Amino acid sequence: MAPPLQLGFTDYEQTYAKKRTRRQRFLAEMEATVPWDAFLELIAPVYHKPSAKGGRPPFPLEVMLRIHLLQQWFTLSDPLMEEMLIDTPCFRRFAGIDMIEDRIPDETTILNFRHLLEEHRIAEKILETVNQSLREKGVMLREGTILDATIINAPSSTKNKKGERDPEMHSVAKGKQWFFGMRSHIGVDAASGLVHSVVNTAANVHELNTAADRIHGEEHARGRHGVYNGRPRDVVCRHLEHQVTREVRRVVQHGQRHAADARPRAQVEPKPLPEADDDVVVKGLHIVRTGLNFSVTAEDGSKAQGLEPYLGMAAHLIAVRTGDLAYVHLHPGMDMQGMFMFGTKLPQPGTYRLFLQFGLNGEVVTVPFTAVQA
Numbered sequence: 469m470a471p472p473l474q475l476g477f478t479d480y481e482q483t484y485a486k487k488r489t490r491r492q493r494f495l496a497e498m499e500a501t502v503p504w505d506a507f508l509e510l511i512a513p514v515y516h517k518p519s520a521k522g523g524r525p526p527f528p529l530e531v532m533l534r535i536h537l538l539q540q541w542f543t544l545s546d547p548l549m550e551e552m553l554i555d556t557p558c559f560r561r562f563a564g565i566d567m568i569e570d571r572i573p574d575e576t577t578i579l580n581f582r583h584l585l586e587e588h589r590i591a592e593k594i595l596e597t598v599n600q601s602l603r604e605k606g607v608m609l610r611e612g613t614i615l616d617a618t619i620i621n622a623p624s625s626t627k628n629k630k631g632e633r634d635p636e637m638h639s640v641a642k643g644k645q646w647f648f649g650m651r652s653h654i655g656v657d658a659a660s661g662l663v664h665s666v667v668n669t670a671a672n673v674h675e676l677n678t679a680a681d682r683i684h685g686e687e688h689a690r691g692r693h694g695v696y697n698g699r700p701r702d703v704v705c706r707h708l709e710h711q712v713t714r715e716v717r718r719v720v721q722h723g724q725r726h727a728a729d730a731r732p733r734a735q736v737e738p739k740p741l742p743e744a745d746d747d748v749v750v751k752g753l754h755i756v757r758t759g760l761n762f763s764v765t766a767e768d769g770s771k772a773q774g775l776e777p778y779l780g781m782a783a784h785l786i787a788v789r790t791g792d793l794a795y796v797h798l799h800p801g802m803d804m805q806g807m808f809m810f811g812t813k814l815p816q817p818g819t820y821r822l823f824l825q826f827g828l829n830g831e832v833v834t835v836p837f838t839a840v841q842a
Contacts, residue, residue, distance in 0.1 A: 491558060510594060515529045530564065533562060639672065645795070752766065753765070760813065772805075775806065781799045785822060821835075
């Protein structure tokens with residue numbers, strides 16, 4: 469655990485404030501939940517040791533691990549993570565950094581630590597450690613799996629160390645828009661909404677091709693949205709092969725019908741979108757949009773009641789651009805009750821129709837917004 473820190477005026481003010489922010493409550497929960505000793509034991513064998521020749525010693529392993537987790541939970545870039553450590557007292561306290569006595573890792577150090585974990589595939593081991601801990605506590609029920617995937621877009625000019633286009637990335641069309649990058653495929657426990665498996669591929673790999681690697685073999689039946697429950701893994705895999713074959717056949721047949729149907733079609737005039745909005749009331753909830761972040765409270769400003777995960781995620785955001793109808797499907801970077809944070813901006817400029825979806829007392833709520841991305 470991180471040692472006690474010497475508090476500055478700002479730290480003291482936030483530590484002993486009467487009201488704790490959502491961020492502070494979340495970090496307190498993570499402090500008590502994360503199996504720190506198990507994580508440190510995984511990374512310690514590959515982490516840098518102090519050099520016998522002297523020089524500046526490496527940052528403590530626990531400090532770097534905590535910073536790495538902060539970066540993942542709050543979806544922060546390396547430069548922004550460094551700035552947040554300087555500006556945000558609760559981040560420094562969580563990381564175990566004393567502003568007076570300790571150095572703050574710069575963005576290059578943060579990047580190098582992440583590359584170290586990637587090189588030794590530590591993230592996969594951490595996920596398995598978490599899953600094992602959750603299973604022992606009865607949180608991960610393993611009764612069913614929800615399968616989903618999302619494209620991780622990268623600039624098309626992205627090059628590897630050799631100055632070449634990264635062979636692990638690929639271009640793919642989604643709707644009428646092209647993306648370049650990778651695709652992250654996940655398997656989510658149907659009961660708890662917790663991720664138990666992750667497979668990363670090039671963006672052009674269909675999610676059905678990795679489905680067999682994201683089920684654990686204890687599922688029972690396939691239902692809507694790709695939920696599997698207790699069937700033997702080989703049976704489920706054969707079922708997935710049939711799905712792939714059916715999907716290919718559907719695409720081919722669609723192409724044949726499209727080529728054969730050359731008749732002129734009536735032109736439909738698009739309706740203008742409503743004015744850009746950022747403040748709505750739906751089903752007794754007050755929803756405020758700031759960029760791609762949404763705050764959800766009761767109409768009287770109190771904590772929203774009855775919010776539930778939908779398809780294994782706290783919320784979903786579908787953004788459709790006017791004109792070419794390019795769209796993107798986003799998930800929040802972290803799960804905070806009443807706060808859905810999808811990032812800072814959309815990939816391309818334009819006017820978008822946004823559809824925010826989340827669960828509420830057993831039903832799915834869809835809230836539309838209009839947004840302009842400069």
